[in-house]
Amino acid sequence: MAGRLPRDPAPWAARRDRALASPVLRANIRSVTHRLADARRRAYASYPAGQVLRVAGRDAKRRAMAQVEPLLDQLRDRLSANGARVIFAEGPKEVADYVVSLAARRGAQRIVKSKSMLTEELDLNRRLAAAGLAVRETDLGEYIIQLLDERPSHILAPAAHRNRQEIHAVFQETADREGVPGPTSDDVGPLTAFARQRLREDFLAAEIGITGANFLVAETGTVVLITNEGNADMVASLPPVHVVIAGIDKVLDTWDALAAVIQQPALSGVGQRLSAYTTLISGPRAAGSPEGPEELHVLLVDNGRRQLLGGPYADVLTCIRCGACYNVCPVYRQVGGHAYGSTYAGPIGAVETPLLAGLDFLPELPKSLCTLCNACVEACPMDIALPDHFITLRRRQVDEGREAAGTRLTYRAWGRLWSSPRQYQRFVSWARRGQRFMMRQGRLVRSPGLWAGWFETRDMPPIAPETFHEWWARRSPSGKAPV
Amino acid sequence: MSGPGGSPLRQAFRARWEGLGGQYWETAPGPGLTGTVAAAADALIDRVPGQKPPALWWPGPAWASLAWEAALPPDRWTVTAVTGREPLTVGGRPTDPTVLRGVAASAVLGVTGAAWAVADTGSVALTSAPGQGLWPSLLPPSHLIVLREAQVVATVADGLRRVRAEGPPPAMAKIISGPSSTADIEGQLWIGVHGPGRVGVVVVTGAD
């Protein structure tokens, strides 16, 4: 079944223009993406074992995606034997309903969360807030955008589109509202200290903690969480109830498979051999243990994933959300995450969003937000065939009649016109005759029909008075242009 | 005992751990250990003259022979030392874990042992167990780990294999690689967000 994803209601052109008109967003996205892409390159260059692990990790993920159902059964059995409760959930409503009724049973009001793209995909915070629950995001970037009521603009740096002054302003506002002293300045240190202090109180008061999962190990019934801040550890070990909300695509078969892939999120994401905190949870608090939650709930969510299993796009489910493809993408580097209008941005977001939610959902993503430059597939540690998927998704949009008739007919006519050299040359000489009405300061700046949109943000040199073909024909004894 | 400079694994661990921003001390087994732990503990905090900062001592049963009173002398520290296993005891009296959570949240230093460490990544792994909590590694702003050289393995896979060899994995295990950090504000690296901003390890050298 198709999944349900939230989207920005604004049309693509508006989202794009908003992004291009924001200098803060563009400068920050540029520096974050370059920094992370360079860090990844350097990390692999200085660590040959990383490549070996990458291939083993990729194979482990592919192996798991080829046998998801039996692995999920095994995972459920192991986790249940370890004392956890395992629930298979279809989509956003089922997940939210489960958490709401759990909170009611526990008499819980306050929830702390560590960063999870899946809960963004499920629009969980909004649903929980509607049920009267107070949800606090605890990853620093997520905390910032939660206060600003925004969505993440980068998978690893959710607030990458905001600068220190803006963050200081929203922290000060929060402090005034809560009657506490605000950050002492807009330097990173005081801002971070303010968030640490505020969130510390939330960690200690919360009755439920919600995390995602980076990996799930079927063999042992283990949930793996990876962060640099340490907030997932707080969320998982301080409140009396821990709820893990994970996509079914996170499952791995064995403990050895985990060993193969465990370093990849950090290596490909931020260029470290391992993030500061890698936490392996295999059950609630054990008898005699002082710590850990009394209850551990693990929700295994489909939301459009199962329909991809066994098909031509199954490799999309091996994504480890490292963000490496975002960081090298020439489109993402210009517009950042919000312009995609979807939970997942960058090349993987443009491919995966319509695959999860249906080809009519944000159809511009595969169509307009890819230059087919292939940078993403070079960066992707899982070797996901992103450019191939862009091409087949575009083909399906056309073959399945999802394109407007006008567009389809125009492209067909254009294709026919340029498919023979003689017609191409005839086209060029017509265009040369017409172009003087389309020029400004010696550049072509306008065009009729189909090409008009292209010129909205670009210009090009005019067609030369004599093209190379014409020059050649004039000099060649046969009087014919080369073909 | 290996030759001067230490075994390759220990050296590699040290280089990567320090590269991540961790502090490092090593000492031969024996009477020098408490002094090294005391020096490390002092180096990991900013001491306000005249105050006795709160610390949570919880290195676990493997370090029962290490006297906390010598490492964190009561005239310099306000120490909560968790010693017993089941039930947990502080100063000979059984203690509720939630009390310890509060202690961990207000301590400036937590002292723990470790399960294993990884040379390749400069990481230290801790596991929860009866009598052993992980809060002192998470809530205080500084965290000191005592570790035996024999616990250092080459790769993460080797460490994970150790966990498996001991049976089903523990309810919680964490692999710590350097201090808590973030780059969420304008991409600037900042050390010490939610977890400890200062982490140190004392390695007791020798083959066992």
Ligand code: SF4
């Ligand atoms: S598609 Fe590949 S590069 Fe992009 S986030 Fe997923 S794993 Fe990383």
